[in-house]
Structure formats: C-alpha cells, structure tokens
Amino acid sequence: MAGTRLSIRIDLENGDRIGPGKIALLEAIRSTGSISAAARTLDMSYRRAWLLVEEINHALREPAVAAETGGLHGGGAVVTPAGEQLVGLYRTIESDARTAAGGEFRAIGKLVRPDAAGAKSQE
Numbered sequence: 001m002a003g004t005r006l007s008i009r010i011d012l013e014n015g016d017r018i019g020p021g022k023i024a025l026l027e028a029i030r031s032t033g034s035i036s037a038a039a040r041t042l043d044m045s046y047r048r049a050w051l052l053v054e055e056i057n058h059a060l061r062e063p064a065v066a067a068e069t070g071g072l073h074g075g076g077a078v079v080t081p082a083g084e085q086l087v088g089l090y091r092t093i094e095s096d097a098r099t100a101a102g103g104e105f106r107a108i109g110k111l112v113r114p115d116a117a118g119a120k121s122q123e
Helices: 020-032 035-041 046-059 081-100 102-111 116-122
Strands: 065-068 076-079
Touching (some): 020 046, 020 081, 046 065
C-alpha cells in the first residue's frame, strides 16, 4: 500500500476544475511532446486526453497546450508558459499542503487499521 496521500482539486471561480489528472496530463505532454503519446503514457484514450486539454485551455486566459506544426516527424503539442506556470503553482500548493498537514497525516495514519486495504478487497 502506498500509504496516506493527498489529492487536491482546485475549483476555479469560473466553474472549471484543475486536479491531479489534468496536471499529470500536462506533465506527460511536456515529456512526450504530443497529446496522443501522453494519453498512451497515462493509459487514457486520445479522445479523453484531447477533451481534458480543451477543458484546461478553456479555463485559462491563455492556452496551456498549443499545437506544434512541422518538424521532421510532423506536428505535436507543447505545454505553453501558462501551462508550465499552472503545473508549477499546482505542485507548490500540493507540496505546501502536504508539509502543513504532516502531523495530521501521521495522526490519521495511526487511526487506520493496517489490514484495511486487504479487508476492502475481500468485500
């Protein structure tokens, strides 16, 4: 078992949401250079990845992902400076929250039954 972890979803003023899945997608696009390769990395359909990119781009004033044309192997996708800033801010929020709540995480860990995961999978 991976232990207790923190998952943060940010509900934006405009009604959109940014959470761990969208941030992971942006990071995968950054490392692979394409939406389709990022989707494969995350075991996600291309359509789902494309829809999430559209949601992210719609939520921000400037797009987080832009199409990249040409090149030796054709086009791809690039995470824009706005997308990079979003990823950085999200990861900072996540890290700060984890640090601030360290004692509470340890306290929750002491409340959790060690075999809770095993009992759940047997239900």
